[in-house]
Amino acid sequence: MRIPRDAVLPSLFAVVLAMGVLLPLMMTLTISLNPNEQDIMVSMGSVRSFIPQVFSPQNYIEVWTDPVHPFVRYLANTALITFSTLALSILFNSMAAFVLAQGTLPIRKPVMILILATLAVPGESLVLPQLMMAGWAGIVDSYEVQIMPGVANAMSIFLFFQFFSRLPKELIEAAHIDGFSFFQIYRYVAMPLSKPVISAIAVLQFLEIWNAYLWPVMVTRGPEYRPLSVAMSAYFGTNQAAWGNIMAFAVSMAIPVILFFLILQRQFIASVMSSGVKG
Amino acid sequence: MLLPALIFITALIIGPFLLSVWFSFTDQRLVPRPIPTKFIGTTNYARMFADPLFWQAIWNTVFFAVIVTPVQLSMSLGAALILNSAVPFRGFFRSVAILPLLLPMTVIVSIWAVLFRIPSGPFNAVYQWFAGQGNYVDFLGNPSVAMLSIVALSAWATFPYQMLIYLAGLQEIPQDLYEAAKLDGAKAWHRFRYVTWPGLRNVNVFLLIITTVGALKLFTQVDILTKGGPNGATTTIIHYLFKQGYANQKVGYASAVAVFFFLAVTAIALFQRRVFKNEGEA
Incomplete structure (x- = not known):
């Protein structure tokens, strides 16, 4: 060449x-x-x-079958937490954004301003009161406690809102005349059109939740609900001599993310380029 | 339909935010004690401003942000310029450059722990090549080097994000501007200085803000690699907050730190926005 x-x-x-x-x-x-x-x-x-x-493959076999650090369990925990967060976040935030963008509720504007204002609050400064609240609710060391904070996501509401407010008025009116209810317009007209937004949000939140560290460190106590990221650092801390195993753990943890990326490569690049969620 | 999201935002962002403001004026503990929590006014803030470790954490965090932001942005811009030019196998190079963004931070930290190893990790092998056998740098154990090591690791770990946004910015600069500059005989450096750089103004302001804010939140790398040490040399504000509120269970005190952190981050972001937006317009 x-x-x-x-x-x-x-x-x-x-x-x-x-x-x-x-x-x-x-x-x-x-x-x-x-x-x-x-x-x-x-x-x-x-x-x-x-x-x-x-x-x-010896290091890999050792990592995957380690009884003290059950890798497969950690992987399942992380996958469950990540996908539950994504599903709930996309469902709730798109519904809210649709009401705010297309609804007739009189308080839409103040609500939207309130939601946007929460973007200024860094998640890190909220972890202690959130931990206290989790304690009061008795859900420390559970899946719920790791799923819920990711669902409250003003950025995802904002991205859906931007998309829904640009939907052509004629389209919404036509659906209305055809006898669609407000919810049906959301479900059968707006959502099927918003695949690009959904995949953008999915990709960015996937990385955020899959890699989350500070919050899971605070709310998990043992292998039962612990995600991979926390397990990796614990493993790293207690097996400093076993570099072969640590590196096998690292590779095993990275591969699912790289696969996810290969599947969604185009959307991934487009979504990072067009937004600006992760610091 | 609006309700579920609103409940989540209220319960998990607005509620905790108000709670942390309230806690910051009390002696709230993580695990409740028999003595009830009481209102103690601004005692937490006074104590915080009197703690030398708090000031050290601020200094470390600012030091980190001031160094990592330009380093990372120039790496990202450089990589974006390379990958936007007519290099062969551009798709391959682009996919490779994105890799660090996909790796979980905990994975990156463990990889870099090997690179930093003393006395004979890869970085020290290179160092010994110049400095002679038996010499090595204690990248994480030497207080004056530790934070710079964290800078290098962090820049490597997240530069692809800014690179992708720069790439998007570069593609929005109209090609005819370059054609015109070429016809006028502008050299490559002049084309960059007078076409590319002004064309990236908005991207630069945006990236400057998000990179700085991201840097101020430094925690994971430090927590795993150095635990804030040696001698507090890598204690950041978030690590200090975590230590005080979680390990020492002083939620009231740590909430004062959290409120301070929120105000500082907001002020810095607004300040940067104002200064750099106006500078460009003038």
């Missing part, structure tokens, strides 16, 4: 960029495939630690 003259320098930089990202990941994979801890320590930092010399 011939590279045009102006592209030589950018191509070089692109290779440097790719190496900067890939080298640490190559190292992770290499260490995770090496069952010999001593060899890992000896070769650490040398070229051998970046190119797999052996391909052993």
